[in-house]
Amino acid sequence: xxxxxxxxxxxxxxxxxxxxxxxxxxxxxxxxxxxxxxxxxxxxxxxxxxxxxxxxxxxxxxxxxxxxxxxxxxxxxxxxxxxxxxxxxxxxxxxxxxxxxxxxxxxxxxxxxxxxxxxxxxxxxxxxxxxxxxxxxxxxxxxxxxxxxxxxxxxxxxxxxxxxxxxxxxxxxxxxxxxxxxxxxxxxxxxxxxxxxxxxxxxxxxxxxxxxxxxxxxxxxxxxxxxxxxxxxxxxxxxxxx
Ligand SMILES: [Zn+2]
Numbered sequence: 001x002x003x004x005x006x007x008x009x010x011x012x013x014x015x016x017x018x019x020x021x022x023x024x025x026x027x028x029x030x031x032x033x034x035x036x037x038x039x040x041x042x043x044x045x046x047x048x049x050x051x052x053x054x055x056x057x058x059x060x061x062x063x064x065x066x067x068x069x070x071x072x073x074x075x076x077x078x079x080x081x082x083x084x085x086x087x088x089x090x091x092x093x094x095x096x097x098x099x100x101x102x103x104x105x106x107x108x109x110x111x112x113x114x115x116x117x118x119x120x121x122x123x124x125x126x127x128x129x130x131x132x133x134x135x136x137x138x139x140x141x142x143x144x145x146x147x148x149x150x151x152x153x154x155x156x157x158x159x160x161x162x163x164x165x166x167x168x169x170x171x172x173x174x175x176x177x178x179x180x181x182x183x184x185x186x187x188x189x190x191x192x193x194x195x196x197x198x199x200x201x202x203x204x205x206x207x208x209x210x211x212x213x214x215x216x217x218x219x220x221x222x223x224x225x226x227x228x229x230x231x232x233x234x235x236x237x238x239x240x241x242x
Pocket of ligand 1: 005105109131144145146
């Protein structure tokens with residue numbers, strides 16, 4: 001089974017049509033605010049930093065959600081982007097395919113673990129209600145934005161009527177793993193990665209190898225990645241204040 005996150009406009013031609021042709025089931029986890037507005041928040045950030053600061057985006061994923069929103073909302077006012085997310089009509093159209101299941105992915109695609117509890121429930125409820133009204137079907141499945149979750153997010157999903165959720169933990173989905181239906185693992189493939197890297201990811205050798213390499217660097221005398229991220233975070237937020 002394939003799962004795809006966010007709800008990109010190109011998913012219809014690149015994934016749904018091919019999945020339908022080969023009868024491969026595909027779950028598409030859609031964030032509802034990008035569908036309504038046309039764009040994803042990180043695209044504004046990419047444009048602002050002319051695509052040179054993927055680490056800046058990673059830093060923004062680590063600050064409290066209200067701080068991320070303050071930065072992104074300031075940048076949003078400066079740019080107009082062309083649509084990159086599906087339209088509501090597209091979400092409805094692909095939901096009619098026998099191979100497609102539409103799932104939730106929050107409303108505004110925050111990192112849920114950076115949100116206040118009230119925001120977590122809002123994000124889950126708004127997106128579920130909107131998706132269900134767009135496709136006239138129950139939306140019971142979910143994928144955590146950025147893969148971040150804890151016991152609070154699992155409880156909020158249960159309280160909001162979801163029945164199953166995917167994490168980004170790169171492991172095979174075994175019978176044993178099915179016991180924890182709100183923490184289902186999945187192996188991610190990257191659009192920008194080489195075919196060789198994606199094959200390594202699929203067969204399960206990518207992450208163990210990369211983790212060992214990371215350990216080598218962590219043990220060296222270079223500053224910790226957290227310290228680096230913190231500096232980038234401060235630098236990016238500082239630039240905005242100019
Ligand atoms: Zn996502």
